[in-house]
Amino acid sequence: MNPMLDKIQTRLYTLFAGEPYIDLNDGDSLAVKQSLRLKNGDVVACFNGDGNEYLYSIDQTSKTGFSLQFQKSFPNPADAIPAITVYIAFTKGKTKDRIVKELTPLGATKIVFYSAQRCVSHPDVKSIERLRKIAIESCRQCQRSTIPQVEILEKTLIQLFQDHNFLPASATLFWEEAGETPPLQISDPSQPISLIFGPEGGFTREEVDDAIKKGVTIRTLGKRILRSELAVLVGMILAQSQRNLFR
Template identity: 25%
Template sequence: MPRFFIEPSQVRENRIVIQGNDVNHIKNVLRMRPGDELSLSDGRGTDYFCRILSMERDQICLSIENSWKSYVELPVKLYLFQGLPKADKMEFIIQKAVELGVYEIIPVRTKRVIVKLDEKKETKKIARWQQIAEGGAKQSGRGIIPEIKPVMGFSEALAYAGNLEGVLIPYEKAEGIEKTREMIAGLKGKKSVGIFIGPEGGFDEAEVEAAMAAGVLPVTLGKRILRTETAGLAMLSVLMFEFEEE
């Protein structure tokens, strides 16, 4: 069933009015007609099962047949602090991270980041990345659209992560896998967990030391060396499995 996101303000008693780009998609791409069914989410955790009542040139009116709290979201908010990668790797990371249940993605400018974004390019990139997050949320049936934050410096990102209940950083010098399993199991019941992932060149030693001094827990991802676009997704997969409820 086609799925779209709306703003809570579009819900009017037992009706929902869709406007903007989605109107064209519903009418001309999906070729839907009055009586057809749609799945909608207000992006705040409420889902709606709707039926098309009428279709006008610039808006579509739907009746709310049923509504419920989204059951697909994890009980923990996962924050991915991603060192800026080269080329279009960030788009891939965002798409897959959204599928794996991430709550928020924070692009981070570290010492070994190669990509340089000026203010104009950054604004366009963030807008593009947010579109990808929305597309990933629609495809995977999410109850929210994960937010892509503006690019932060490493110190700023550490300060932002200080508000979370638990933060991890994969590090090649971390203790063995059993210690990592203990740390991850110890996060059970936390409401917010962050993950710091370095860019292609990894984190500078001083950055790792600063992170650990701030209370970030070093973990291992095993004996193999993972690319930046793999490491974060591996961590999210582990945490999704650990926190997922029935």
């Protein structure tokens, strides 16, 4: 927790955080104002995704909105962690929503949904805005000031490996058929890493072999078969526990 934010009950997301004066009349902000019964003089924290917290005092309130006056800003120490990108095979139903919601407080900086050979669902690009809103709301609740980037790609795992932005040397792929493997070990916690998770049906041998050829590390999450949603959270916690996220 951030000591400077602990005494502030209200956090709001706005692209205008940092401006000397802000007028808020969007539905989400009004809902927060009404539920917490905010009044003139109350202090609220605002964030815009740049890693800083901006403190404002409520200057005026009305039935249609309220105005904020800037007080001070400071970097949010909760966001001072190395980048981690999480690649997740397409999931069905609302699983993507829950994954984004839970990965945000765990420190994911980028969440990428991709297509694997055994995926039973297909890319739903229309859901990207909903997922981004979920990430913002999760940031608001967990006192995080940077918003994870969420992407839905119509790419296979093999195509991802061919992407020049993908760094296989810093990536770990979790495969339930890997047998006895050493536990996940982050050699340099200060460097960016990537975690790769497969679909409910698991990776194919072809996908794993291609990953190995590219230099990706293969690990398991134990002897039990985990649902894809749970596997993502377990792998993320194992990685972040070695990067001092929980200290």
